[in-house]
Amino acid sequence: xxxxxxxxxxxxxxxxxxxxxxxxxxxxxxxxxxxxxxxxxxxxxxxxxxxxxxxxxxxxxxxxxxxxxxxxxxxxxxxxxxxxxxxxxxxxxxxxxxxxxxxxxxxxxxxxxxxxxxxxxxxxxxxxxxxxxxxxxxxxxxxxxxxxxxxxxxxxxxxxxxxxxxxxxxxxxxxxxxxxxxxxxxxxxxxxxxxxxxxxxxxxxxxxxxxxxxxxxxxxxxxxxxxxxxxxxxxxxxxxxxxxxxxxxxxxxxxxxxxxxxxxxxxxxxxxxxxxxxxxxxxxxxxxxxxxxxxxxxxxxxxxxxxxxxxx
Amino acid sequence: xxxxxxxxxxxxxxxxxxxxxxxxxxxxxxxxxxxxxxxxxxxxxxxxxxxxxxxxxxxxxxxxxxxxxxxxxxxxxxxxxxxxxxxxxxxxxxxxxxxxxxxxxxxxxxxxxxxxxxxxxxxxxxxxxxxxxxxxxxxxxxxxxxxxxxxxxxxxxxxxxxxxxxxxxxxxxxxxxxxxxxxxxxxxxxxxxxxxxxxxxxxxxxxxxxxxxxxxxxxxxxxxxxxxxxxxxxxxxxxxxxxxxxxxxxxxxxxxxxxxxxxxxxxxxxxxxxxxxxxxxxxxxxxxxxxxxxxxxxxxxxxxxxxxxxxx
Numbered sequence: 001x002x003x004x005x006x007x008x009x010x011x012x013x014x015x016x017x018x019x020x021x022x023x024x025x026x027x028x029x030x031x032x033x034x035x036x037x038x039x040x041x042x043x044x045x046x047x048x049x050x051x052x053x054x055x056x057x058x059x060x061x062x063x064x065x066x067x068x069x070x071x072x073x074x075x076x077x078x079x080x081x082x083x084x085x086x087x088x089x090x091x092x093x094x095x096x097x098x099x100x101x102x103x104x105x106x107x108x109x110x111x112x113x114x115x116x117x118x119x120x121x122x123x124x125x126x127x128x129x130x131x132x133x134x135x136x137x138x139x140x141x142x143x144x145x146x147x148x149x150x151x152x153x154x155x156x157x158x159x160x161x162x163x164x165x166x167x168x169x170x171x172x173x174x175x176x177x178x179x180x181x182x183x184x185x186x187x188x189x190x191x192x193x194x195x196x197x198x199x200x201x202x203x204x205x206x207x208x209x210x211x212x213x214x215x216x217x218x219x220x221x222x223x224x225x226x227x228x229x230x231x232x233x234x235x236x237x238x239x240x241x242x243x244x245x246x247x248x249x250x251x252x253x254x255x256x257x258x259x260x261x262x263x264x265x266x267x268x269x270x271x272x273x274x275x276x277x278x279x280x281x282x283x284x285x286x287x288x289x290x291x292x293x294x295x296x297x298x299x300x301x302x303x304x305x306x307x308x309x310x311x312x
Numbered sequence: 313x314x315x316x317x318x319x320x321x322x323x324x325x326x327x328x329x330x331x332x333x334x335x336x337x338x339x340x341x342x343x344x345x346x347x348x349x350x351x352x353x354x355x356x357x358x359x360x361x362x363x364x365x366x367x368x369x370x371x372x373x374x375x376x377x378x379x380x381x382x383x384x385x386x387x388x389x390x391x392x393x394x395x396x397x398x399x400x401x402x403x404x405x406x407x408x409x410x411x412x413x414x415x416x417x418x419x420x421x422x423x424x425x426x427x428x429x430x431x432x433x434x435x436x437x438x439x440x441x442x443x444x445x446x447x448x449x450x451x452x453x454x455x456x457x458x459x460x461x462x463x464x465x466x467x468x469x470x471x472x473x474x475x476x477x478x479x480x481x482x483x484x485x486x487x488x489x490x491x492x493x494x495x496x497x498x499x500x501x502x503x504x505x506x507x508x509x510x511x512x513x514x515x516x517x518x519x520x521x522x523x524x525x526x527x528x529x530x531x532x533x534x535x536x537x538x539x540x541x542x543x544x545x546x547x548x549x550x551x552x553x554x555x556x557x558x559x560x561x562x563x564x565x566x567x568x569x570x571x572x573x574x575x576x577x578x579x580x581x582x583x584x585x586x587x588x589x590x591x592x593x594x595x596x597x598x599x600x601x602x603x604x605x606x607x608x609x610x611x612x613x614x615x616x617x618x619x620x621x622x623x624x
Contacts (some may be wrong), residue, residue, distance in 0.1 A: 039623065088494065182329075182400065182401070183538070184535070207518075209535070218532035218612060220519070220530035223497050224497065225501075226495070247620060260616075263615065264615050286624065287622030287623065287624050298615065301529070301530060302572075303529070303573055303576050303610065305606055308351070310350050310602055311352075
């Protein structure tokens with residue numbers, strides 16, 4: 001089974017209290033692809049400029065990601081983001097955004113990309129997300145991410161786009177903003193009323209919560225003593241989550257147990273993402289490391305109740 | 313086994329987006345006592361004024377809490393706190409604090425209170441906490457809570473007090489502030505270097521994390537669609553957590569499994585606390601409701617891994 005992702009392919013300049021990089025491979029579609037590649041075939045769709053070269057393509061191809069639908073725009077420059085984090089690594093401060101080739105991006109999916117079982121609409125303008133969604137007629141599971149910018153500037157379009165997908169993966173603060181519900185459970189229910197049957201609230205260092213129908217599941221983040229750069233963690237989470245699902249039978253209604261396991265793999269991939277800058281850690285990640293981290297997560301979250309005489 | 317708590321006994325005035333109460337029973341020792349009373353004998357130590365009457369005592373006594381060490385100060389007024397919450401219920405805004413009888417409080421524990429197996433030093437001035445700790449020569453487990461005020465105004469005393477206890481239960485933001493470590497795992501390790509062998513980071517609606525030696529465990533909060541008033545949730549958590557431990561054999565080193573279960577009972581009690589104003593919900597809570605909520609928490613947090621062929 002295959003997963004197609006449409007989103008940004010970027011050069012990032014990032015400074016954190018622990019170091020900085022002036023120009024490194026980034027973008028939501030890149031972080032997602034590398035994470036999902038541990039589980040299933042991945043096809044990445046997005047524009048790049050002439051400055052995007054063989055070394056960057058090689059990072060994706062080394063993980064078996066299909067780059068046929070990466071569109072190289074003649075005379076263009078690749079999307080660029082510059083940001084920094086202070087000691088509260090949960091908050092990204094944007095210093096500069098240059099859309100470049102992304103400003104004129106019109107997604108055109110090849111036939112194999114349209115036929116993927118799972119599609120991830122990473123955080124891009126919601127009209128574009130909807131255009132992609134309409135091209136993917138064969139998809140069994142379509143998920144999207146979004147952000148405060150689109151909630152503030154294109155909310156109606158975003159709600160319409162959400163109505164056409166199966167799964168929404170967003171930061172919990174943005175789910176609250178989108179639905180105007182301070183309570184996360186109410187926010188998730190509101191999104192499900194619009195159409196999706198699965199809502200994942202990403203909570204940064206606190207982990208993630210899963211809502212599907214009346215089911216609820218929550219998982220803390222993997223505890224790390226050293227976090228160098230959180231950029232892309234949410235996309236790596238989505239890549240682990242949806243990549244895992246794409247590797248399994250989606251012909252029947254998604255089982256609760258399968259979704260829970262997918263949450264664990266998403267959590268594991270996100271944790272590796274933040275250990276180093278950009279894609280550095282995930283580039284040399286091994287399957288055994290992923291497996292071991294999921295096993296640790298299980299140990300970190302399991303409790304076994306025992307009878308206790310409570311006093312009335 | 314018995315638990316002694318030393319802390320505030322108060323009248324609270326609270327306004328949230330969902331209602332308000334002009335004067336209701338509150339205080340850290342009260343919330344703690346009611347929660348702990350589901351598991352073990354509880355003795356509450358703290359001062360009240362002449363305005364503290366039979367109806368308030370009756371709330372504690374209805375749950376079997378021993379109130380012999382509540383000191384009634386002639387001519388005094390009970391500690392008063394007025395606060396409000398906006399839609400972000402994680403942030404309490406203090407509008408008025410009247411220490412009243414609490415300003416001159418010198419804790420004097422009766423012999424039975426000194427001999428309790430478990431002692432909770434609720435959030436009061438750290439010098440007072442240390443005086444209490446020194447009186448409790450028979451305690452097998454002493455825990456404390458604190459807050460930003462004491463970190464800012466009495467940090468040296470607080471660190472000295474922490475060095476003499478077994479367990480620290482604090483909000484995660486305050487653990488970071490106290491230790492000057494942005495990373496929670498580093499913050500917990502720093503506290504353990506000072507002496508305690510257990511650190512619990514309370515994370516509000518995100519749950520709580522447990523650190524003990526090299527062990528780690530985390531549990532999300534119980535998901536609630538309606539939260540009316542978060543006041544006292546942290547103390548109810550502590551009451552459930554330490555009350556549960558006090559009901560078990562502490563003669564050997566605390567087992568990881570036992571601590572994890574205690575986290576689940578703390579989480580359950582905190583969730584009931586916030587469903588209504590002040591102590592209203594916990595006053596009519598039943599043992600079966602507690603048991604059922606812990607079982608639900610287990611369902612909400614369990615995942616079972618299954619073999620998956622990861623791609624190298």
